[in-house]
Amino acid sequence: xxxxxxxxxxxxxxxxxxxxxxxxxxxxxxxxxxxxxxxxxxxxxxxxxxxxxxxxxxxxxxxxxxxxxxxxxxxxxxxxxxxxxxxxxxxxxxxxxxxxxxxxxxxxxxxxxxxxxxxxxxxxxxxxxxxxxxxxxxxxxxxxxxxxxxxxxxxxxxxxxxxxxxxxxxxxxxxxxxxxxxxxxxxxxxxxxxxxxxxxxxxxxxxxxxxxxxxxxxxxxxxxxxxxxxxxxxxxxxxxxxxxxxxxxxxxxxxxxxxxxxxxxxxxxxxxxxxxxxxxxxxxxxxxxxxxxxxxxxxxxxxxxxxxxxxxxxxxxxxxxxxxxxxxxxxxxxxxxxxxxxxxxxxxxxxxxxxxxxxxxxxxxxxxxxxxxxxxxxxxxxxxxxxxxxxxxxxxxxxxxxxxxxxxxxxxxxxxxxxxxxxxxxxxxxxxxxxxxxxxxxxxxxxx
Numbered sequence: 001x002x003x004x005x006x007x008x009x010x011x012x013x014x015x016x017x018x019x020x021x022x023x024x025x026x027x028x029x030x031x032x033x034x035x036x037x038x039x040x041x042x043x044x045x046x047x048x049x050x051x052x053x054x055x056x057x058x059x060x061x062x063x064x065x066x067x068x069x070x071x072x073x074x075x076x077x078x079x080x081x082x083x084x085x086x087x088x089x090x091x092x093x094x095x096x097x098x099x100x101x102x103x104x105x106x107x108x109x110x111x112x113x114x115x116x117x118x119x120x121x122x123x124x125x126x127x128x129x130x131x132x133x134x135x136x137x138x139x140x141x142x143x144x145x146x147x148x149x150x151x152x153x154x155x156x157x158x159x160x161x162x163x164x165x166x167x168x169x170x171x172x173x174x175x176x177x178x179x180x181x182x183x184x185x186x187x188x189x190x191x192x193x194x195x196x197x198x199x200x201x202x203x204x205x206x207x208x209x210x211x212x213x214x215x216x217x218x219x220x221x222x223x224x225x226x227x228x229x230x231x232x233x234x235x236x237x238x239x240x241x242x243x244x245x246x247x248x249x250x251x252x253x254x255x256x257x258x259x260x261x262x263x264x265x266x267x268x269x270x271x272x273x274x275x276x277x278x279x280x281x282x283x284x285x286x287x288x289x290x291x292x293x294x295x296x297x298x299x300x301x302x303x304x305x306x307x308x309x310x311x312x313x314x315x316x317x318x319x320x321x322x323x324x325x326x327x328x329x330x331x332x333x334x335x336x337x338x339x340x341x342x343x344x345x346x347x348x349x350x351x352x353x354x355x356x357x358x359x360x361x362x363x364x365x366x367x368x369x370x371x372x373x374x375x376x377x378x379x380x381x382x383x384x385x386x387x388x389x390x391x392x393x394x395x396x397x398x399x400x401x402x403x404x405x406x407x408x409x410x411x412x413x414x415x416x417x418x419x420x421x422x423x424x425x426x427x428x429x430x431x432x433x434x435x436x437x438x439x440x441x442x443x444x445x446x447x448x
Contacts, residue, residue, distance in 0.1 A: 020219030023210070024148045024157075030206055031141060031161045034098070037199050038137050039168035040176075041105045041130065041192050042070060043275045045123070047176040047294065048185035050283045055185065056112055056119050064408020067276040069124040071400025073131030078397070079248070081136035082390020085143055091207060094140045098200035101133035106193025109186040131400075138373065139389030146377050148210050150227015152320055155329070158374035159312020165271060166304030166367060169297050173279070177294025247384060251391045254445060256379065259438030263333070264372045264396035266427035266434065270340060272403040273424045274300070274363065277417075285417045286352060296356055303360040307367025311336060315371055326442040329375050330435050332368050337428040339365025344425035347418035362425075369431065372396065381445050388445075 045052070045067060053063055084093050104126050111122045141161045149157045172192075179187045210216050210224055251257060278300075282293040311332040318328035343362035346355050372392065380388035407420040 019217075020223055021215060021217045023213060023215045023220060024153075024224070027144070027148055027207065028157050028160050030202075031144060032164050032167070034199055034203060035137070035141065035161045035164035036168045036171060037192075037196055038098075038101075038134060039165045039275065040172040041101060041196060042134070043168060043172070043279075044105060044108070044176065044188050044192055045127065046276045046279050047173060048180055048188045050280055050293075051180050051185040058120070060408050060412045062120055063280070064405045066120065066123045066127060067404035067408075068401050069127035070131035070134075071272070071397055071402075071404070073128040074135055074397045074400055075131075075394050077132050077135030078139070078390040078394030079387065080390075082139045082387040082393075085136055085140055085390075086384065086387055090140045090143050090147075091204070093136050094207070095200055095204045097133050097136050097140075098196055098203060101130050102193045102196025102200065104129040104133060104193075105196060106189055109189035109193075135390075135393075138393050139387075142373050142376055142380075142389040144207070145373070146380075148224060150223055151378070152227060152316060154377045155315035155319065155371060155374040156309075156312040158377060159308050159315070159371065162370050162373055163305045163308025163312075163367060165275070165370075166301045166308060166363065169275070169301035170305060173294045173297045173301065177291050181291050247381075248387070248391070250445075251384070251388055256439050256442070257388075257392075257445070259434045259440070260372065260375055260379070261392060261395035262438065263431045263434035264392060265399050266431040267337075267366065267369060267372065268396045268399035269403050269424055269427040270343070270362070270366045272400045273407065273420070274304075276404045277407050277420070278359075281417050281420075286355065288352075296352075299356055300359040300363040304363035304367040307336065307364035308370055309367075310364075311368035311371055312374065314368070315374060325378055326440075329371050329378070329442055330439075333371055333435055334369075334432055336365040336367065336369025337431045340369065340428045341365075341425055343428075344422050347421040365428075375442060378442055379445050 049063060049067070052058070058066070081093075081097075108123065108126045111117075111126070112119050142158070145154055145157045145161070176188045176192075179191060210221060279293045279297050282288045282296050288296060314332050315328050318331060319325060322328060340362045342358045342365070346358050346362075349355060349358070373389075376389055376392050403424075406423065407417075410419045410423065411417060
């Protein structure tokens with residue numbers, strides 16, 4: 001099967017005179033909504049955690065390991081998840097993933113109600129299963145963007161779905177906090193699980209490859225093909241471009257990719273602090289109640305969301321002006337990581353308004369710098385966008401294992417989050433070193 005979008009010759013002949021449709025813009029909006037729910041489900045325990053820890057008798061170290069459980073599975077399943085996407089196509093794998101992670105999210109609300117089961121063990125296993133089920137989601141997003149968008153629009157498209165990680169807390173932190181306050185912590189898991197099942201049904205109905213979408217015309221297909229779009233379909237059985245350990249070795253040893261992987265790990269340290277410990281930090285360290293923490297967490301999240309869009313627009317604007325992929329992707333990353341260093345200052349101030357302001361600046365900068373998925377779309381071999389995305393996401397989300405545990409131990413040992421904030425902030429500097437000194441020129445990797 002060809003890896004480029006193909007059309008009937010008669011359709012191609014009409015493309016030049018056909019006013020293109022804009023279905024891809026509706027699709028990225030839908031992908032944004034799905035990814036918002038994805039990240040909201042990751043954040044359920046960080047919102048419900050302060051109340052759940054008191055009700056279930058969990059220590060900071062217990063919380064650190066429970067919060068890390070998602071990361072263990074998410075990392076372990078990235079390469080298999082990417083390979084599944086390449087072999088079976090995005091739609092089937094993604095729909096199944098949404099349904100499964102939603103069911104496992106809902107089940108967390110039943111922990112402690114069944115006698116004889118370990119509370120810590122049950123929560124760890126269920127969050128582990130959520131991570132396992134969510135593993136194909138971001139590699140799937142990358143493949144959808146690579147199939148639906150020309151190269152000149154991928155920075156913006158990738159930034160839109162990636163910015164959902166911030167919008168998840170803007171949209172759902174107040175809702176989940178209200179649920180905890182009025183209906184108890186268990187209600188968060190029931191509501192979010194049910195919402196995810198609705199999302200799985202909607203994905204199955206709406207998302208398909210552009211060449212098969214009834215609303216996409218020849219003009220829009222021409223924009224995609226001329227811009228280097230790839231297929232969203234599964235590979236044919238026996239396709240020579242199938243998975244092999246030799247090709248995996250190339251993805252794991254290429255210097256450019258190793259720099260990108262390291263940078264993504266460091267950027268995700270900020271992400272996982274925000275989606276795991278940040279609401280708990282506001283309650284335990286700053287004395288906010290759960291309702292106040294929910295709304296306070298939404299402010300930096302909104303700035304991160306805006307920053308994500310700014311970074312994508314700026315990167316694509318620079319690319320269209322200069323044609324230089326490396327400079328166009330790296331410039332917003334350096335600007336964003338410089339701003340994100342402001343998180344360290346939160347360890348040295350006491351005023352609540354100033355802490356929220358500094359967090360907002362930090363997560364605006366982190367949003368501007370979150371161009372990793374656009375970079376993957378630029379550099380991944382055409383035959384292996386799912387696998388390459390899986391490897392990238394595996395390295396990046398190792399931060400989901402390390403960060404919650406390290407912060408748990410720092411807080412337990414010092415009785416404060418100050419050291420944790422410094423630990424998180426220093427990763428901004430490492431990100432700049434990775435892109436500045438290791439990655440080199442950003443270009444499409446060709447595999448034999």
